Amino acid sequence: MSVNASGQDPFDVEAVASNYSSHAKVDHLLYIAKASKDKDLRAEALRQALEEAKQAGNLAHVRAIASAGYGEPDAEWETAAEAQAQQHQQKLEADLATSKSNMVKESVRMAHRDLGDFFYKIGDLQNAFKSYVRMRDYCSTPEQIIAMCLAVIKVGFEINNLVHVSNYVQKAEQVPDVAEDAVVTSKLRSAAGLSMLKTKKYKAAAQKFTEVFEEMGISYNDVVAPQDVATMGALCSLATLTRPEMRERLMENIHFREYLESAPQVREIVHAFYSSRYTACLEGLEALRPALTLDMHLAPHVESLYSAIRSRALIQYTTPFRTVHLPTMAAAFGTTVGELQRELAGLIVSNQIAARIDSDAGALYSHHTDQRAATYHFALKAGDDYLRNTKALLLRANLQKHNFMQTAGPQPRSSGGGAGGG
Numbered sequence: 001m002s003v004n005a006s007g008q009d010p011f012d013v014e015a016v017a018s019n020y021s022s023h024a025k026v027d028h029l030l031y032i033a034k035a036s037k038d039k040d041l042r043a044e045a046l047r048q049a050l051e052e053a054k055q056a057g058n059l060a061h062v063r064a065i066a067s068a069g070y071g072e073p074d075a076e077w078e079t080a081a082e083a084q085a086q087q088h089q090q091k092l093e094a095d096l097a098t099s100k101s102n103m104v105k106e107s108v109r110m111a112h113r114d115l116g117d118f119f120y121k122i123g124d125l126q127n128a129f130k131s132y133v134r135m136r137d138y139c140s141t142p143e144q145i146i147a148m149c150l151a152v153i154k155v156g157f158e159i160n161n162l163v164h165v166s167n168y169v170q171k172a173e174q175v176p177d178v179a180e181d182a183v184v185t186s187k188l189r190s191a192a193g194l195s196m197l198k199t200k201k202y203k204a205a206a207q208k209f210t211e212v213f214e215e216m217g218i219s220y221n222d223v224v225a226p227q228d229v230a231t232m233g234a235l236c237s238l239a240t241l242t243r244p245e246m247r248e249r250l251m252e253n254i255h256f257r258e259y260l261e262s263a264p265q266v267r268e269i270v271h272a273f274y275s276s277r278y279t280a281c282l283e284g285l286e287a288l289r290p291a292l293t294l295d296m297h298l299a300p301h302v303e304s305l306y307s308a309i310r311s312r313a314l315i316q317y318t319t320p321f322r323t324v325h326l327p328t329m330a331a332a333f334g335t336t337v338g339e340l341q342r343e344l345a346g347l348i349v350s351n352q353i354a355a356r357i358d359s360d361a362g363a364l365y366s367h368h369t370d371q372r373a374a375t376y377h378f379a380l381k382a383g384d385d386y387l388r389n390t391k392a393l394l395l396r397a398n399l400q401k402h403n404f405m406q407t408a409g410p411q412p413r414s415s416g417g418g419a420g421g422g
Contacts, residue, residue: 011291013044017052019225023120023158026052026061031296033068046070057081060123085122092118109138116151129155142175146184153191154223165195186216190224194297197232202305203240209233210249214258230263232298234270239308243316246274278313278332285309314343315352324364337362
């Protein structure tokens with residue numbers, strides 16, 4: 001269902017939710033309901049979230065939706081779900097106790113896994129996390145270790161335990177032959193990228209997201225969707241990477257280009273930025289802003305990323321020129337000359353642009369190094385260094401040839417040796 005949010009283009013809640021599965025689907029819907037100021041959009045997001053949560057039997061999500069003020073609490077459903085969950089938990093705990101008494105390692109691992117899956121299903125994330133971590137001592141094959149790590153990582157994101165997420169990504173990456181599995185490798189890189197995004201390490205996040213293989217597809221949509229990889233990877237790249245790095249990681253990267261195809265609006269922004277069509281790039285970013293403010297991963301970082309992208313665009317615009325006409329540049333960036341001067345002054349003070357502003361002439365004068373003079377100076381210096389080193393080598397060779405070298409004299413004999421013990 002598309003909902004028109006405050007005069008903006010219709011926001012298709014169902015289309016966004018369909019990108020995800022499991023908890024991620026409900027979590028995104030709940031964030032949309034929390035962040036949106038549109039009553040209709042909020043009600044639609046909560047309706048879909050409640051429907052999904054009840055179908056999955058997630059008690060925690062159902063209670064969260066009720067606390068958000070949507071509809072009346074379904075006491076009958078909740079009572080039945082709690083009774084069923086309690087019965088199932090008792091059975092799983094009995095199975096775990098039996099497996100431990102039998103001392104069968106694989107049975108204990110599977111019992112912890114089943115108990116973790118149960119807790120995860122009903123939304124008891126802390127107990128799910130503990131059960132998955134307890135599997136570690138009972139894993140005996142690389143596949144089991146990777147499955148355990150991915151389970152811990154997934155729950156780690158939901159409880160916002162990014163330290164454990166990072167640790168278990170590293171543990172999984174150290175498993176032998178993991179690099180040969182493109183899907184698992186991509187999941188780990190996506191998890192690492194998301195963790196780095198959340199800790200505002202945008203360049204590291206860009207590097208991880210742009211290394212994800214297209215083989216992952218939608219297999220990790222209980223954490224991130226392909227559209228997330230494209231959007232987060234592209235925005236972090238535009239905000240932090242140099243032009244050569246962008247060419248390598250965005251324009252010539254066939255794996256990441258597949259993800260950009262899943263997000264056409266983001267793809268056009270990337271192409272506009274790389275082609276120096278800054279007006280189109282900035283307009284595209286502004287058009288994308290309403291959707292990003294409803295994205296639970298990117299919303300806290302929109303302002304920081306947009307500011308960094310704009311600064312990088314200003315730097316890239318001024319780099320080729322000795323003199324820039326400020327009114328022309330202001331028109332290209334959709335701002336006033338006064339506001340542009342303030343932005344450029346900030347970049348000059350932070351040493352990101354080597355230039356000076358002439359307000360009277362309405363121009364920016366760049367301090368470009370004379371490349372020809374610098375090249376001649378480097379060549380002359382290299383010649384002088386070569387000549388000095390060659391003369392030193394010839395002098396040393398002649399001194400050796402004529403045995404005109406100072407050698408160490410005989411060492412004085414130690415006195416008092418053997419004279420002790422009178």
